[in-house]
Amino acid sequence: MNPGTNQIEALLSDESFLKYCGGDEQEKLYWESQLQQNPALSKQAEQARKLYELVKAELVDVPAETERFRTYIQEYISANGRHYENQPPVIHMPVRRKVWMWTAVAILGFMLGAGGYLLYLDKPATGTARPAQQKGQLNNDVAPGGNKAVLTLADGSQIVLDSADNGTLSQQGNVKVIKLNSGQLSYQQTAKPVTAVLYNTVSTPRGGQYKIMLADGTVVWLNAASSIRYPAAFAGNERRVAITGEAYFEVVRNAAMPFKVDVQGMEIAVLGTHFNVNSYDDEPSIRTTLIEGAVSIKQQAAVAFMKPGEQVQVTKAGEMKTIPHANVEAAIAWKNGLFQFNHTSLDEVLRQLVRWYDVEVEFQGKSPTQRFGGEIPMDSDLSEVLKILNYSRVKFSIEHKKIIIRS
Structure with a gap:
């Protein structure tokens, strides 16, 4: 077992950390202060929090190496009740780079309603070509600003x-x-x-x-x-x-x-x-x-x-x-050429896209309540951004410089 896995196990067996994952305000202040002072711990804490969210959402495909962590989390949730039961799910989006080089073994959870799955993205060999455009890609594409x-x-x-x-x-x-x-x-x-x-x-x-x-x-x-x-x-x-x-x-x-x-x-x-x-x-x-x-x-x-x-x-x-x-x-992701979302509502995501791509938005059906997490390069065409957002149950299309949202 590597030191990082040991640290994740230690965090998930710590009731104080589990309260922090569950949204306890007092523990949130404590842990955010600790993680800010200890960047090395911050990476393991982020992975531990994602595992907490996956188990809380009753996901099945937890990696074998981290299967035993489920016990710590399930015992805590059973004893203390489910947290944020009425909160909308968070969709964690894959990060697409222009060079199409994925971060090695990056864990990203896609919270789709009551279910979801854990996705491992393996870095391809150097020189891997950009994947061909998928059939049914979005039409009327819009270039970035x-x-x-x-x-x-x-x-x-x-x-x-x-x-x-x-x-x-x-x-x-x-x-x-x-x-x-x-x-x-x-x-x-x-x-x-x-x-x-x-x-x-x-x-x-x-x-x-x-x-x-x-x-x-x-x-x-x-x-x-x-x-x-x-x-x-x-x-x-x-x-x-x-x-x-x-x-x-x-x-x-x-x-x-x-x-x-x-x-x-x-x-x-x-x-x-x-x-x-x-x-x-x-x-x-x-x-x-x-x-x-x-x-x-x-x-x-x-x-x-x-x-x-x-x-x-x-x-x-x-x-x-x-x-x-x-x-x-x-807050400064835009200056560094990124859309960065952290439990961000769809309305806020769309406001950023409207400003950057100079488009309008039309809802067909109820306004979705999903929230999004992840980052996307701002030099992506609008279709690339929407294909990533389409991992949620919300469906997006482009018609004459207008984003159409169908829930």
């Missing part, structure tokens, strides 16, 4: 960035606006003092993202259907910008000029830090996730001071909530 944005200058004139030539695009006061060879927009300030504050705006459509370097060196990634308004050069005692939609910031530290972000009446203040803000109108709350550094969130009279790994959620009613151990990877 890409680098698309419009720059609006201080005088109101606009430049379509994805079709603009590389090089200097404009002169805004004492700042050159340059499109680099990488496609990134960059503001380069001369040594002259700022004589007038000129505001520019970069807006992305659905199906677009863009990367901007502001005059102070701060780098901003804009997600689809988003915008940022900012001065071409910063002046005074603060650096203030405003966003809609979603943006990831890597702010250059300057204690003399704090960096502030206005988001729908909320203010985020930082000195130098990395954080993500999701403020789409169709999301239930504005979510600010801190990766490193420190920020403060001000919403009317309420103020929250964040630490790395935390997420602050502000609802449309103005209520503020801090999540102490947020899923940081999921």
Whole structure:
């Protein structure tokens, strides 16, 4: 037995860990803290949790090596009752890479209603060709989004960035606006003092993202259907910008000029830090996730001071909530070119697909309640994403840039 299997057995024989798997809030706080401090343990804990879910769902095909673990879990469930009985199932999706190299012996459970199965994905030999398209593939395919944005200058004139030539695009006061060879927009300030504050705006459509370097060196990634308004050069005692939609910031530290972000009446203040803000109108709350550094969130009279790994959620009613151990990877997955789902509702999955593929959605029948887990590269065609989602009992098709959902 390898050390990893020993560790999984130790976890599944620990009542505290089983309570954590079952949703006990107190144990959740404890174990999330422990796993964050011990990355080596985190991998075994994730496999142990998946085995717990499989046994809880009364699955039969548990691998022989882990068959004895069933006893620990079944005894605990029998003694304490089934947890989350009324919760919708979670469909864990396989990860499809463009190079079609599967992770060696990755365990992914597909929770399909009351049943399901355990799938082992073995890494093929080097050079394995991409599988042929399956019969009955989705028609009317939609390509993924890409680098698309419009720059609006201080005088109101606009430049379509994805079709603009590389090089200097404009002169805004004492700042050159340059499109680099990488496609990134960059503001380069001369040594002259700022004589007038000129505001520019970069807006992305659905199906677009863009990367901007502001005059102070701060780098901003804009997600689809988003915008940022900012001065071409910063002046005074603060650096203030405003966003809609979603943006990831890597702010250059300057204690003399704090960096502030206005988001729908909320203010985020930082000195130098990395954080993500999701403020789409169709999301239930504005979510600010801190990766490193420190920020403060001000919403009317309420103020929250964040630490790395935390997420602050502000609802449309103005209520503020801090999540102490947020899923940081999921929050910034889009910046790294991934859809990442973690017990994610179908509605939230579809909102992301609508923004990235610039499509509409139509339900035929009741709205499904399944939740999804896994990650998919964002450079996949829409049909690839939907074929993976089709592992659930929900069926998807594409008709004239519209996703049709049949439950």
